Amino acid sequence: MTHVDIDLLNLRTGLDSLYKAVESIATRETPQPTIAHRTLSGDHIHGGKITEFQSVGIKDTSTRLSLIVTDKGITTKTVVAEAFLGDNTFKGNLNVEGEITAKKLHVTEITSDIRLERTTPLEFVSDTGDIYNKGLLWKGQGNTKQFVYRGNPDRIWSSEILDLHSNAYFSIDGIPVLTAKDLGSTVTNSNLTKVGTLKNLRTQGNLTIDEHVFYESSTQRVGFGTDSPNGSVSIAGFDGEFIVDCSTGAVKVGNWTTTDLNIVTDDTTRIQISATGNITIGSNSDTKTQILGKLGINIKNPDVDIATAGPVRFQGKKQETGDKIPTEGSYKIGDIIWNTKPKPTSYVGWICVREGTPGEWKPFGQIGN
Numbered sequence: 001m002t003h004v005d006i007d008l009l010n011l012r013t014g015l016d017s018l019y020k021a022v023e024s025i026a027t028r029e030t031p032q033p034t035i036a037h038r039t040l041s042g043d044h045i046h047g048g049k050i051t052e053f054q055s056v057g058i059k060d061t062s063t064r065l066s067l068i069v070t071d072k073g074i075t076t077k078t079v080v081a082e083a084f085l086g087d088n089t090f091k092g093n094l095n096v097e098g099e100i101t102a103k104k105l106h107v108t109e110i111t112s113d114i115r116l117e118r119t120t121p122l123e124f125v126s127d128t129g130d131i132y133n134k135g136l137l138w139k140g141q142g143n144t145k146q147f148v149y150r151g152n153p154d155r156i157w158s159s160e161i162l163d164l165h166s167n168a169y170f171s172i173d174g175i176p177v178l179t180a181k182d183l184g185s186t187v188t189n190s191n192l193t194k195v196g197t198l199k200n201l202r203t204q205g206n207l208t209i210d211e212h213v214f215y216e217s218s219t220q221r222v223g224f225g226t227d228s229p230n231g232s233v234s235i236a237g238f239d240g241e242f243i244v245d246c247s248t249g250a251v252k253v254g255n256w257t258t259t260d261l262n263i264v265t266d267d268t269t270r271i272q273i274s275a276t277g278n279i280t281i282g283s284n285s286d287t288k289t290q291i292l293g294k295l296g297i298n299i300k301n302p303d304v305d306i307a308t309a310g311p312v313r314f315q316g317k318k319q320e321t322g323d324k325i326p327t328e329g330s331y332k333i334g335d336i337i338w339n340t341k342p343k344p345t346s347y348v349g350w351i352c353v354r355e356g357t358p359g360e361w362k363p364f365g366q367i368g369n
Contacts, residue, residue, distance in 0.1 A: 124149070230256045325350050331359040344369050 052060065068075040124134035135148030135156075143159070150157040164170075169179040177184035207215035214227040223229030226236035231243025231252065240259035245252040254273070255261045263271040270287075272280040281289055296302030298309035311320035318335040326337060335352040342348065348365030 325361040326358045328358055330357045331355060333359075335359075337361070342367055 050060075054060065066076060066078075124131065126134065131149060132151045133148050135146065137148070138145035146157070146159040148157055149155075164180075166180055169176045171177060171184075172186075175184060175186055176182075177187055203215075204217075206217050207213075208227075212225060214223040214229070215221075216223070216227070216229065219229075221229040221231065222233050224233075224235045226234055226241065229236075229243070230241060231245035233244040234256070235242045239257070241256040242261075243252065243254065243256045255275075258275045260275055261273040262269040268283050270281070270283055274280075281287075294302040294305055294307065296307045299307045311318055313319070316332075316334075318331065320337060321340045322337045323339065323341045331352045332355040333352055336349055337351075338349040339347060344367055346367050347363035348367065349363070350361045351364050352359045353362050354360035
């Protein structure tokens with residue numbers, strides 16, 4: 001073998017070894033690079049995708065694009081956070097499908113069509129200290145409907161009707177004062193000006209009805225048309241006062257004032273007692289007057305049908321008693337003097353035969369011996 005052949009063989013063998021070495025390098029598994037802790041700066045990262053990124057404060061387990069950071073801000077679809085610290089401003093609409101718990105909530109306007117639940121009182125607080133005219137307002141149809149707190153005096157005021165359930169009632173200090181049908185037992189004073197039909201009405205103290213009927217509690221008297229009755233029952237008009245009164249041992253009925261007392265039927269006076277005491281019975285000559293029992297005139301205890309203590313006039317003729325012919329007085333024909341001392345052979349009486357003072361008299365009715 002020549003020297004040239006030997007050189008070619010060595011070259012072939014060397015190339016073959018180089019081929020195998022390059023092939024071994026090309027096909028072997030590339031080892032993971034070893035980066036020392038805290039030796040990779042941001043200058044070595046540009047673009048590309050980092051998967052399962054994790055640091056002390058960040059852990060990326062997302063399988064899709066979830067967070068975009070630009071100069072305008074951060075864009076994401078869902079934020080899961082335990083707390084937002086500091087002052088935060090949300091611009092645009094905020095929809096909350098869960099619950100909101102807040103220590104203090106300042107709003108300009110609330111529009112709600114859902115149930116509002118509270119575990120603490122609803123408070124109306126004024127920054128200026130004026131708590132008046134604070135409350136609930138309803139706007140939208142006609143005048144504003146109000147349920148607010150007002151002063152002078154301090155009170156809860158409503159512009160609308162308060163309508164309770166039929167079994168509900170108003171109470172004060174736990175005691176019912178007004179139900180659908182009853183006033184409470186503690187309601188003792190009232191200035192009612194109009195009521196319906198009253199049943200079993202009981203009152204105490206003075207009573208006034210329509211400024212016409214008056215009851216005076218101290219004297220237990222009732223006055224119609226007068227607030228100072230002079231009898232147990234008093235009816236007063238412009239000119240007079242009629243009373244019914246129960247005094248000790250007697251009952252009084254009549255006029256308290258100096259006016260005539262008329263007893264009427266069919267609006268016609270049947271008996272009249274004048275202010276001076278004169279009594280007229282009947283309305284005309286056809287009136288029939290019936291007296292049952294005995295009638296005494298100036299006699300307290302009559303024992304006959306008609307008893308009188310003085311003279312009488314019968315169909316225009318005067319009749320009286322005496323023991324002799326009258327020596328004074330005016331008489332007319334037919335007047336009679338009945339003898340009060342009759343005796344045998346004397347006369348029953350004397351009759352006037354010529355009128356005069358005292359006139360001419362003749363005896364009549366001689367008594368036997």
